[in-house]
Amino acid sequence: MxxxxxxxxxxxxxxxxxxxxxxxxxxxxxxxxxxxxxxxxxxxEWNVPALAVLSGDNGLWTREYQREELVMDGSTENILLADDGETPLTGSGENAKTNVGENGSGGTAQTGENAGNGEDLQVEGTEAVRQEETETPDVSGTGKAEADVKETQTPEFSYYIRINRKQNCVTIYTRDEEGEYTVPYKAMVCSTGLYNATPRGTYQISTKYLWRELYGGVYGQYATRIHGGILFHSVPYYKRAKDTLCTDKYNKLGQQASMGCVRLTVEDAKWIAENCPEGTTVEIYDGEDPGPLGKPEAQKLDKSDPDCHWDPTDPDEENPWQQTETSVTESEQEKQIK
Incomplete structure (x- = not known):
């Protein structure tokens, strides 16, 4: 037994x-x-909402993406812009790093897992990314920060940028009579990072590019660095040519689609590059309300259209979309004259 x-x-x-x-x-x-x-x-770029919950903010692969994106700072395909957003700097990629230093924006780029975690990645030869490692809490549930934005940025800058990550909408604020950034000026539709890959927090923009090679072998126009490997830029192009737009990615504007960067139309990316100097504050938050000006809609491109590989908002004279608009305007003027 x-x-x-x-x-x-x-x-x-x-x-x-x-x-x-x-x-x-x-x-x-x-x-x-x-x-x-x-x-x-x-x-x-599959949008699977459940993964946002499982991954959390800035998951493993998004952190790796940001590191890889920083490596692209050394690409010889990059064309830097002066702080006015209009003047290309001589040289590009590795050779342009010297120019950046001479223009006062050289140094060391930093990125981390999220805003204020203190774990930074150092990449030599890129600019110093200055950030406030603070994240203002959303106590109302509407996405409105509790702290007054005037404490974040001094009035020497004309604009303050807020990105509603959840709604994929950018709102530009300008100053009121008291010098506080409370007046909504402009709204832009955007694509933030899939699965919350765009980190929440408050940052100051820095280096600007006319063209920048992006992670994945694609290119962006009018790229402006927000923080580390996170940038504003146009919807990607297959080549460094304006008639090679990734049409599928353009049609995703208004929803999370990127690896972490903030995608914009060329018109909006160009506006930020030209009007928001280095040091302008960018606040990234989540809110149910897109913003006081609402959320614009981007034009949907028909892939069968021969012009679908151009961004319709690109002001380039060779853009067939711009030529079509000019022809329509001229026709209307002729009718009025008759």
Missing amino acids: KNNKHEQNELQRMMEGRAARMIAAAVTVFLCVLTLFEFVALKM
């Missing part, structure tokens, strides 16, 4: 140990599959 009871106990312990190992193996496989799926979803 004693031997039978001992054998039963040994068998029970063995079964319990086997069950624990199977559970551990199942959990490990699940986490591996989830991580792989997250990686593929980011690469393919």
